[in-house]
Amino acid sequence: MRGFRAFLAKELREILRTWRIWVLPGIVLFFALSGPPLAKFTPELLGTFVNSEQTGMVIQLPDPTYVDAYLQWTKNLQQLVLFAVIIMFGGIVSAEKRAGTTALVLTKPLSRTAFVLAKYVSQALLLIASVVVGALLTWGLTYAIFAEAPVAPLVQATGSWLALGLMFLALMELFSSAMDSQAGAAGLGFLGFIAIGIATLWAPAVEYSPAGLLGAPTALVIGESVALGWPVGSTLALTTLLVATAVLVFRRREL
């Protein structure tokens, strides 16, 4: 895997010195910072708008707790952050081909395997770092606002989502290795998301496949018992398979 370290170093510097450092971390941190205050004040805001002496309508809302703050976090991860991953990484490989940089770097002793793997590792590090920092902020703000913030459910929920997020990153790398269009790859990514959503309707898929991770963060936060072994194991296996397939596809392509 010649050239892996040098290319990985380039990828990491590129993240730090371009728009990449702002987009995904910015989205994740925005949700981390806004989740706990929204959980705290949403019932009050709803009460202000809905309860009215003129209409005589009164809705009783329970006092918010740390669970509501954690649910804000997991809900955003499961939908908006996953969508950001699909859109942003639709060009993870193809963007370099379109820019013409592959013709410069892949005619040097940098293997195509190293090229694809370095891209996956660097973007996985960005995703992991963004989500871990977001989870820490969520925990800190939740504790500051609600004076209660147990660590275990947040860690389990965030960890199970990260496994799914890394699988979607691998899926996007495969699509981006196979086609030049970022929009086309993102479209296929959304189809993958919908397919997993449909699979959650079938109990064996939830028990044994990555589909089980789609609803797991929410279930973990509200205290339901979730068997994560098979879903996490099958997700990691599928992630490895997707990255390996991306390497094989990219090695066969003309650039």
Next chain:
Amino acid sequence: MTAAIEITGLTKVYGEKRALDGVDLEVPVGSVFGFLGPNGAGKTTTLRILTGLAHATDGTARVFGRDVVTATNDVRSDIGFLPDVPGYYEWMTAPEFLRFAGSLFGLGGSVLEERVKALLDLAGLAGVTTKVGGYSRGMKQRLGVAQALVNAPKLLMLDEPTSALDPIGRKEVLDMIASLGGRTTVFFSTHILSDVERVCDQVAILHEGRVVTQAPIAELKARYATSRIVVGVTGDADAFAERLAGEQWASDVARKENGFLEITVADLDLARRAVPALVADAGAGLTRFETGEVSLEDVFVELVGGGR
């Protein structure tokens, strides 16, 4: 001695189109080799196969005796390549890009720093601190040649390095290429004839996916050597043209728009002696007598066809 590039029966088919149709080519070590052809002849396709960016449909391509398909990293360690439209990481500066390019060859430390400094000087980019995204086309091409040299390659391959440059940018890049003569083998694709005449010692002409000729430039000119003489006479030029057409050494006589006669001759020395004598014999006066040698452009037009 093993050739720097040895191509045999190279064929590349895209759907219905044969981009390369059995190309045979041999580039001697140490030459500055011009790979000449009109747009769409297959030059870029050949270079893309040689560098591993594209796969041949049939045939073989070897660089220093090694197959470009099976010995990819070994081949790439020995070559430097500049594509026709080089793409850069625009957030990098030139020194950063050269260091990154060097690191892909496993270079580092003082060796890499010295090489980067020398290449920046060679490219005229020393002291330029702006990011590559703000460079002019000429600066990008010069940086492209510099990055292709970072590994001190045994073979430098350049795809149309001057085609989109203004005259000054062209001169700068050609000067860089010319300065490499004798130090490394240069394989240089272009459709600009004057560039080849200026820096190359060998040439191959590619047309519609086939190599129509390959030779040292001097030999090629000699092979197609038909000198021309432009003659102006007083009096009846048409009658004089008829008289010239009867001479054995004159293979063609054409009347130019300005009244002069252009004579294609096989033996220039004989023509130089015979024309003044014929003019005197016709009782006319000689107003113009100009000889010219065959140019690469003449050879190119003859081989590729002027009717394109």
